[in-house]
Amino acid sequence: MVGLGPGGTHHLTPAARAALAQAEVIAGYKGYMDLVEPELLEGKELISTGMTGEVDRAGRALDAALDGKRVAVVSSGDPGVYAMAGLVLEMAEARGLLDEIGIEVVPGVPAFCAAAALLGAPLMHDFASVSLSDLLTPWPLIEKRLDAAASADFVIALYNPRSKRRTGHLERALEIVSRHRDPATPVGVVGRAMRAGQSVTRTTLDGVDPEIVDMQTVIIIGNSSTRAAGGFMLTPRGYEGKYELG
Incomplete structure (x- = not known):
């Protein structure tokens, strides 16, 4: 693979x-x-x-x-x-083939890492990744995971956030996260990261426009410490509490 x-x-x-x-x-x-x-x-x-x-x-x-x-x-x-x-x-x-054929997994740069690189450093602390596709995972379970990740103050990366069929899932996901986050929490919306048609939007939790989102978009929602730093999205890891950074 x-x-x-x-x-x-x-x-x-x-x-x-x-x-x-x-x-x-x-x-x-x-x-x-x-x-x-x-x-x-x-x-x-x-x-x-x-x-x-x-x-x-x-x-x-x-x-x-x-x-x-x-x-x-x-x-x-x-x-x-x-x-x-x-x-x-x-x-x-x-099929009982695990010992019969040689299988190797060759890693690649995951989409949330590509999106994070374009945004700055939003994944510098603990984060959770949640897919909003309910083709294989029941939607109530997805909602449960979203609520748990948001309440635990994880940065959250959303995969498969919106399709032609699933037009309401993203709005519902943002509503769940909003129970635990300030409306001004930084959010990055990245489409087609690192390839033709790339788009990068830096906004806030209450400013996300679902109409610019499709299945090739990754959304990164900051935690309570994430901030805008110039044109970047930055989630501090805690160095400023132990070291002089100036």
Whole structure:
């Protein structure tokens, strides 16, 4: 399983590039396959499916591996963060293949790290990541996790915040977080981090505009200590309480 990082070719790790170059078969969601440099796909067998085709392509990738082929299953960001590593391992386990085929997870830069880099340093202290997609996780459980993370004063990164079908989930999530945060809490809204179409908006909890948000957006909500520092979003780790920083 290979992490492509946030999307820009210069953020593809050397290990990921080597894995793709050595692969005979490359499998992935069509939108993520488009992020792979054409020369790395040339001459390879490609397994590409649309959204919700994860089980099909993971199964076909395992079948190819059983045939002795070197297979790379690609995900954007990191393959172990809301991506394909878990599903491939689950299916390999269910089919009794964990000891039969060699499996390696090649990490990539996760989306919340790419978004945080564009915002400054919002993840300098403890943080929680919550996906607002309820395709696989019941919405009441998502609400419970949001409330717990907000009440514990974690910085919160929101994945999959809004889609054409799920237009109200983001508003509800912000309402839950607002029970525990000041309306002026800094928030960063980052779309398509580190690739074409990138957008970066620095705002506040009560200033988030859901209309600029889609499935390729990551939202980072600060904690009680997060502040705007020039054009950056900064969550102090506590150095100012122990050291002279001036």
